[in-house]
Amino acid sequence: MTQILNGARKCFVQRGFHASSISEISAAAGVSIANIYQYFPSKEALIIALIELDLQRHRSLISRFWSTDFSPKAIEELLADIFLTPEGHAVAVLRAEIASEGARNPHVAELLRDSETGLIGSVHSLIRAAQRRGQISNELDPDLITERLSLVFEGLMRLYLFSPANGQKLIEQYYRQFADTLRLRP
Known part of the structure; x- marks a missing residue:
């Protein structure tokens, strides 16, 4: 099954769903x-399976992200897999294809909305855990943090689609927004 998903992924990244x-x-x-x-049973089932894999990968990235020490080095190492590799660029292309499919396919749209709802709850828990550990201020609002960092990340992923050579710059831009949002000291 993995072999099929890998072949489909390669095709979908190159030619679209x-x-x-x-x-x-x-x-x-x-x-x-x-x-x-x-x-x-259908190409749509294959597409859904790849979307679910992408959503799992995204959840894993977020979990790893919030378990770092929030240093520039830790964040850069984590984001390097996305913004500094051909595989990461393929992920960005696939995510754009998934978003387009969500606009056309009500089943995919529902899957994405449900995933987003779950991710928001998960990120809120991770933010509260970071607040309990003293990594970030208790005064910060988890809703605002989640909203801003999500918008910044999605915007940078879109920029990365068209300018993969700018990966390092995009990581640096993300870290500046991240540090500003969490009020981290340099």
Whole structure:
């Protein structure tokens, strides 16, 4: 199944969800079309599976992010996998494709909304834990922190789509916004 998902992911990053055919996915994955349908009853089911994997990856990144010491070095190391690698750029391309699919497909839109709701609750818990550890001020509002950092990250991911060579600059921009939002001392 992983082989199929990897092949599909490669096709979707290169050609998009709708321009990629099952036969192209079959060739990229090195499996038969029948094998694909054994695991995924439709191309939409394959798309949903990849979206769910992306959402898991995003949740994992957020969890790792909030478990750092919030130093520039720690944040840069964490974001380097996204902003400084070809694989990270593929993630950005796939996330843009997922957002577009959410605008067209009500099932995907619902999946994304539900995931976002869960992520917000998770981030609030992580922020409160950081406040209890004394990493950030108790006066900071978890809603405002979540909103601002999410908007900044999504904006930088969009910029990264078109300017992958600017990855280091984007990491630095994110850290400045992060430090400002959390009122971290340099």
